[in-house]
Amino acid sequence: MSYASPFAASTSKPGQGSISVALLPPNTPVLRDVSYQYPLKLVAPDALPPPDHEEEHAPSLVHTVFLLTYGGGIVAGDAIDLTVRLDSGTRLVLLTQGSTKIFKTPDPSVVSRQHMNVHLAPKSALVYLPDPVQPFAQTAFSQSQIYHLEDGEGSLCACDWVTSGRSARGENWDIFDYKSRNEIWRMEAKGKKRLLLRDNLILDKHGQTNMALSQRMDGYSVFGTLIIRGPLYASLAQFFLDEFEAMPRIGGRNWGDTVEVEPTPREQWRKAREKRETNDGLLWSAANVRGFVLVKFASKEVEGSRNWLRDMVREEGSIESAFGKGALLCLK
Amino acid sequence: MGANANDAQSLKDEIAELERRLTDAKSQLGEAIPDQTRSASGNDAALHALLLLSDSALPLGSFAFSSGLESYLAHHKVSPPSASQLPSFQTFLRLSLSTLASTALPYVLAAYRNPEDIETLDNDFDASTPCTVARRASTAQGRALLAVWERSFRAQYTHETVDPSQRNGSIEHSQHLASTALTSFSAALRTSDHLNAHLAPLWGLVTNVLSVPPSDSAYLFLFSHARTVISAAVRASVMGPYQAQAVLASAELQERIKKLVAEGWNKKVEDAGQSVPVMDLWVGRHEKLYSRIFNS
Numbered sequence: 223m224s225y226a227s228p229f230a231a232s233t234s235k236p237g238q239g240s241i242s243v244a245l246l247p248p249n250t251p252v253l254r255d256v257s258y259q260y261p262l263k264l265v266a267p268d269a270l271p272p273p274d275h276e277e278e279h280a281p282s283l284v285h286t287v288f289l290l291t292y293g294g295g296i297v298a299g300d301a302i303d304l305t306v307r308l309d310s311g312t313r314l315v316l317l318t319q320g321s322t323k324i325f326k327t328p329d330p331s332v333v334s335r336q337h338m339n340v341h342l343a344p345k346s347a348l349v350y351l352p353d354p355v356q357p358f359a360q361t362a363f364s365q366s367q368i369y370h371l372e373d374g375e376g377s378l379c380a381c382d383w384v385t386s387g388r389s390a391r392g393e394n395w396d397i398f399d400y401k402s403r404n405e406i407w408r409m410e411a412k413g414k415k416r417l418l419l420r421d422n423l424i425l426d427k428h429g430q431t432n433m434a435l436s437q438r439m440d441g442y443s444v445f446g447t448l449i450i451r452g453p454l455y456a457s458l459a460q461f462f463l464d465e466f467e468a469m470p471r472i473g474g475r476n477w478g479d480t481v482e483v484e485p486t487p488r489e490q491w492r493k494a495r496e497k498r499e500t501n502d503g504l505l506w507s508a509a510n511v512r513g514f515v516l517v518k519f520a521s522k523e524v525e526g527s528r529n530w531l532r533d534m535v536r537e538e539g540s541i542e543s544a545f546g547k548g549a550l551l552c553l554k
Numbered sequence: 555m556g557a558n559a560n561d562a563q564s565l566k567d568e569i570a571e572l573e574r575r576l577t578d579a580k581s582q583l584g585e586a587i588p589d590q591t592r593s594a595s596g597n598d599a600a601l602h603a604l605l606l607l608s609d610s611a612l613p614l615g616s617f618a619f620s621s622g623l624e625s626y627l628a629h630h631k632v633s634p635p636s637a638s639q640l641p642s643f644q645t646f647l648r649l650s651l652s653t654l655a656s657t658a659l660p661y662v663l664a665a666y667r668n669p670e671d672i673e674t675l676d677n678d679f680d681a682s683t684p685c686t687v688a689r690r691a692s693t694a695q696g697r698a699l700l701a702v703w704e705r706s707f708r709a710q711y712t713h714e715t716v717d718p719s720q721r722n723g724s725i726e727h728s729q730h731l732a733s734t735a736l737t738s739f740s741a742a743l744r745t746s747d748h749l750n751a752h753l754a755p756l757w758g759l760v761t762n763v764l765s766v767p768p769s770d771s772a773y774l775f776l777f778s779h780a781r782t783v784i785s786a787a788v789r790a791s792v793m794g795p796y797q798a799q800a801v802l803a804s805a806e807l808q809e810r811i812k813k814l815v816a817e818g819w820n821k822k823v824e825d826a827g828q829s830v831p832v833m834d835l836w837v838g839r840h841e842k843l844y845s846r847i848f849n850s
Contacts, residue, residue: 403827420682422827429652429829430813438649438830445831447684466842472628474844505629507838509685516684518834 237262237302241287243312251281251312262302263290273543284545286315295323302336308346315549316350324357330398336365342376347454349545353552354383359396366403374408377452385524386443395435400425404449419514421447444527448517454544459515461538466508495533502526528553603764608774614698619691620786620848621650622837629836639792647783649830654779656829658754659818662775665758666768669732672739675755678823685838691850696751700740703760711763732762772815780807786848
């Protein structure tokens with residue numbers, strides 16, 4: 223049993239970090255390791271018992287780690303490389319504190335990078351609902367989130383979203399280059415692995431469209447992907463599918479031949495949400511692919527997406543009950 | 555009469571000589587820049603195959619798909635409704651080609667070059683296709699291509715059994731590999747739950763077996779997509795058939811496809827990805843349209 227120091231140990235390479243959650247039997251998770259090096263900073267507040275802790279298989283505590291950077295953003299040429307490891311039976315909340323700002327680069331070839339490698343053991347669960355990445359004008363940024371699921375098990379709910387820049391300053395996708403890659407791999411014995419999902423977004427000058435990037439984005443200033451998988455999120459995944467199914471048909475009309483019945487609270491909520499979606503110019507879709515539910519969304523303004531995501535996740539409720547209210551901090 | 559025969563003979567000789575020099579020059583160029591300069595036009599077998607594959611009667615069922623056009627038009631209502639949708643369509647066509655080139659083209663070329671990787675490529679392409687609508691369109695056409703191969707092409711293209719000892723050219727070797735990979739893939743497809751038969755990697759494989767040069771294979775892949783989308787536009791009343799041919803014939807489209815092939819030529823499949831994120835939403839929301847005439 224290692225002694226958990228209140229002062230994090232340092233690793234040798236700049237931007238490197240590591241988070242490891244172990245299980246102290248029978249059901250007490252401990253932060254075995256939280257280490258980081260400039261410009262990355264990790265903050266782990268006290269762990270709290272999750273609202274569902276009295277249920278079977280629930281851990282007695284849920285740890286939270288904030289991923290921070292000095293100056294609240296990533297400067298040209300910075301490279302961050304974080305490894306996260308969850309043992310069986312543990313849960314972890316990863317958060318950011320404000321949007322990840324990407325600062326201007328002197329040259330498009332100087333690319334800032336952020337790389338995250340996550341290893342999930344069976345019966346572990348990660349929720350990663352960060353603030354969006356906000357690349358300023360004239361930036362080059364590339365990030366990757368690679369999730370390794372032991373035997374394809376483990377529960378994962380991760381959001382990856384990006385905004386058009388500082389809209390208040392008139393920035394509208396005036397970036398050089400933005401790449402974000404999410405991959406989920408099934409890890410098998412003997413080092414064999416199989417790609418389960420790859421979600422790769424590439425915004426650069428290629429594509430022969432003869433259009434500015436902003437035009438390619440069709441007036442949207444936020445794009446996001448929510449990836450949901452695993453037993454802990456089964457009801458959340460189903461919720462997104464059901465709500466997508468319940469969405470009114472595009473171009474449909476009310477012919478007045480449907481019998482109006484007293485709407486249930488859920489139906490009332492849905493009506494109100496759909497109205498907000500229309501006002502915020504929010505588009506979304508959900509699909510059940512290869513054991514995942516993959517949700518894509520876009521809106522005219524950042525707040526539209528943030529409010530929508532919070533609204534959906536709260537209404538369903540299972541993230542809050544498994545991780546506590548704090549898991550949704552970045553959606554406030 | 556005799557003079558005419560002499561003239562004809564000398565002309566024939568001259569043609570033969572010019573053809574020989576052309577072949578020489580091409581082979582020299584071919585050594586300098588391997589794949590890209592081999593073109594179907596100088597090669598009868600490849601030209602024949604190219605014509606087969608570019609025929610709109612090729613039963614892939616492509617006409618059933620609009621690749622998001624129908625949904626795009628529903629999301630971009632023009633006002634007044636009588637206004638032309640043509641400018642809006644032109645935008646869509648560019649975005650759609652760009653998306654296809656960034657997501658699928660690397661898989662076409664990878665399967666062409668490494669036929670033995672077909673199962674992994676099929677899996678990885680499936681893992682990279684984020685919505686059910688696009689998957690359905692891709693696997694439906696992929697399976698159809700496989701059926702055409704089995705029922706129509708295979709007899710022709712595997713019976714030219716050259717004595718293995720004479721199979722010294724690397725091109726023939728690669729074709730042999732591709733043909734073997736195709737056969738085992740279509741056998742495995744019947745038993746495995748993991749295989750999907752996506753169009754892009756299978757296209758690379760089939761064009762390899764049919765000895766279509768890779769640059770032509772890539773060009774035709776993008777061209778066929780443009781043709782399918784344009785044909786869908788005709789049926790969606792965006793434009794008339796003559797306008798459609800004009801778009802298809804335009805130097806602009808030709809130039810765009812050529813440049814997209816060049817851009818994607820060395821792109822690795824790991825780096826394939828979505829360059830037009832809103833496309834995923836249009837395609838994904840197709841199933842929410844109140845009325846539909848296409849399957850995607």
